[in-house]
Amino acid sequence: MLSIQNAKSKKCTPNLLPARINHNGPINSTPRYWAPTTDEKGTQHVHFRGRHLHGTTLPLPSNYTGAVLNITDKLAPQTQTRTLPSTATESTNHDDDEDMEQELLEEVKVAEQIGEFDSIVVWGHGGVVDEGSDMFVRGVREWVDFAEALHCDEEDGVETNGAKPS
Template identity: 60%
Template sequence: MLAVQSPNPQKCTPNLLPARLNHNGPVNDASRYWQPTKDENGNSHAYFRGRHLHGTTLPLPTNYTGAILHMTDKALPHTHSQTHTHVDDEEEEGDDVMVDVKVAEKVGEFEELVVWGHGGEVDRTQDVFVRGVEEWVGFAEAMHGDGEGVGCEKKG
């Protein structure tokens, strides 16, 4: 299981780039490498390592907030959880089980993300990231019925 703690999350906009970066950490003077702009039609453009990229903004549904999590080595004290089994449409209580609960810190939250592509706007019907987010939200809605999904928090 996972417990999410929110010390001071910052508002941010994740950017999914069509590139593999072999770096994980802060970048000094990020504006030297990343300066997205919008044209007169509101379309996003950026140059990364000399390549022209086109951005497609993907807003989350209005009742969701995305979260950027940092996994920690912390764990909550062991907790007990009842296992449940379903037998012929009746739920039966099972054994008392010890559950490890890892702690993740929420360092950022977002309302939208930008998917970047080469040669024009990203094809929303073909891009795996766009389809993944849209399908995941639909799956979370179907599973939970009330809009609460894993990785996103329902507002209100």
Template identity: 50%
Template sequence: MLAIQSSTKSSQKCTPNLLPARLNHNGPVNDTERYWKPERTENEKNHAYFRGRHLHGTSLALPANYTGAVLQITDKDVPTTNSNRMETEDNEEEDDEESQKVEVKLIEQVGEFDEFMIWGHGGSIDASEDTYARAIKEWIGFSEAMHIEPQDKKRGRKD
């Protein structure tokens, strides 16, 4: 399991980029501007070259009441707790030895964002057709359906 811990230092404002590429590298890049230097043209179009390929970017904003978070898994552990003990039919608790230990790692927030950039080949991306854009919109809709109370419950009705 993972637990998010609020960072004592302020998180950095950033803009995540979704690239149409598969990279077999996981780590820092010494000279970032050599490999990634997005530009905005006079007519407000985003474009960049990545490994010789011309990419066009479309910025998608998160809804006003959402904040994106960039998280980093740490080596720190939350103190170990026992999972809920199961009771037998006679309502007797099982031995502590049989209860399972749950290991929880801490995650720290290192950045936050309110928009992200989707890059693609060819012209600008149509948000209604792009897989990533549709997935984000569907996830936001699902999240709102789970966390917003129906109007009937807000009015105090009981069915």
């Protein structure tokens, strides 16, 4: 589990590249290695390590904010505990379950928020990214759809399994 702590976060735009880079951290002279341009059609272009990449901007829905996190080794203070039954089998008697509960402490690491964003740029080889088949674009859209389904209320009039809630 993670506990997110807000630090001084800057506005940024994550870039998903179709490459594997064995480096993690800042580089000196960033414009020398990364200088995207936008053409008259609004398509982003960049040459990275000799390859021509095309960028597609994927905005997050207006009610979402992306966060760039740095996971630390610090542990958050224990403020809440979860309880689980002490036996692995389910009991049919609920009174026995309440008597046999134990406290379970979870280790919660601290993640510092170092940036926030409202769009992602997905880069591809040889042309703009096909939004219907790119795994990153589909992954972001599916995650948003899943989050919406997880947090919707039946009282909001959202259809469930093809039928309106009663």
